[in-house]
Amino acid sequence: MTVIRNLSRAISQVLQSPGCGCQTSIVPVRCIGVSPRQVTSDANFHSVSFSETDHPRVLITGGLGQLGVGLAKLLRKRFGKNNVILSDIRKPADNVFYSGPFIYSDILDYKNLREIVVNNRITWLIHYSALLSAVGEANVPLARAVNITGLHNILDIAAEHSLRLFVPSTIGAFGPTSPRNPTPDLCIQRPRTIYGVSKVHAELMGEYYHYRYGLDFRCLRYPGIISADSQPGGGTTDYAVQVFHDAIKTGKFQCNLKPDTRLPMMYIDDCLKATLEVMEAPAELLTMRTYNINAMSFTPEELVQEVQKHVPEFEVTYNVDPVRQAIADSWPMNFDDNNARKDWGWKHDYDLPELVTTMFNFLGSESRIAQAN
Ligand SMILES: NC(=O)C1=CN([C@@H]2O[C@H](COP(=O)(O)OP(=O)(O)OC[C@H]3O[C@@H](n4cnc5c(N)ncnc54)[C@H](O)[C@@H]3O)[C@@H](O)[C@H]2O)C=CC1
C-alpha cells in the first residue's frame, strides 16, 4: 500500500507542471477551471489545489461565528498567518482583526467572492457561513438564501477555480424517520428544519459536483459543538455552551430542552482537528465525501451532574422551548462515525468529563482575570 502510494506520488510529481497545480491524471485534464455556470454539459475538469510543497491559501467564509476564529488560529499555526483569510459580513473584534488577514465577503455576492478568490490565489475554501437550526426556523427566507443560494455560489466558485472545498454538515441533516440510536452515514434523511434541508442539499450538491465535475468536495457532519471563547450562533445545542457561563456567573441555569434529551456533542478542539485532518487526507483514503464524526452523547441531566462536580451548589430549572425541543427530538441521539475512524483515522480526544474540566479551566481563569482588573 505504502509502495503504491509512494509510486503514485512520484508519478504525480513528474507529471505536475510547476505553476499549474492540477491533480495528475494519465488522461489529460483541463488545468483552467471552468464554472458549471459557463460550460456545456460535457465539462470534465478536475479539481486540485496546490503542489505538495506549497501551503494552501485558505479562505474561511462566515468566519466570525462560533467556529471560524478558532479554525483560523489552527490553520495559521500550520500554514502561516498570511495564508489564511477570515471573512464575514460582520465587523471583527480588535483581537480578531489584528490576528491575521480579514476581509468583507457576502456569500450572496458571486462577483465579489470570485474577486477575493482570484486576487488572493485561494486554493482551499472552508465554507462556514450559515443560519443555524433555531434562527433558521425564525427566518426561513433568509436561511434559504444564505444556506442554499449562498452554497450554489460557493460550489460554482470552487469548481471554476479548482479549489478544495470544505462544507460542514450537521446532525441536523437527519430527521424523525432516520435511525436515531445510532445514526449511520447512509440512511434516510428527511429533516424537518430549513437548516437540515439546506444541509442535505449541500451534501448532495457537493457530491454531485465531485462526481460530475471533479470538485474536491469534503464534508463532515458535526455534532453540537461546545466552545469556551466563542458564542454559538442560534442552534438547538446552544444550551450546552450557555450552561457553563451561567454556572460561573450566577450558579443557576434555565435549560430550554427537557432533561432527558440526548444529543451528540463535541468539544471545539476535536471539531477543528477533524476539519484539518479531513482536508489534508489523501484523496485515495476517502471512500466517501460526507462523513459523520462523533465524540460523546449526553442529556442536559447528565451534563448538569458533571457540572455539579465543579460547582456543587449549581441549580438548574427546565423551561422547554417547543421549537428547539421538537428539533432535538427529531435529531440523532448517537452518531455512528466508524467510517471516518476507519478511512482517515478520526479519533476524538475529549469525552464528557474532560470537556467539562477544560471548559471550567478556561472560563474560570477568564473570570479570575476579569475580577482582578
Ligand atoms: N456550531 C455548531 O454546533 C455546528 C456548526 N455546524 C456548521 O458549521 C458552520 C459554522 O458554524 P458556526 O460558526 O457555529 O455558525 P455561526 O452561526 O456562529 O456563524 C455563521 C456566520 O455566518 C455569517 N453569515 C451569515 N450570512 C452571511 C452571508 N450572507 N455571507 C457571509 N457570511 C454570512 C454570520 O455573520 C456568522 O458569523 C455552519 O455551516 C454550521 O452549519 C454544523 C454543526 C454544528
Ligand SMILES: CC(=O)[C@H](N)C(=O)O
Ligand atoms: C448541531 C448544529 O448544527 C447546531 N449547533 C444547531 O444546533 O443548529
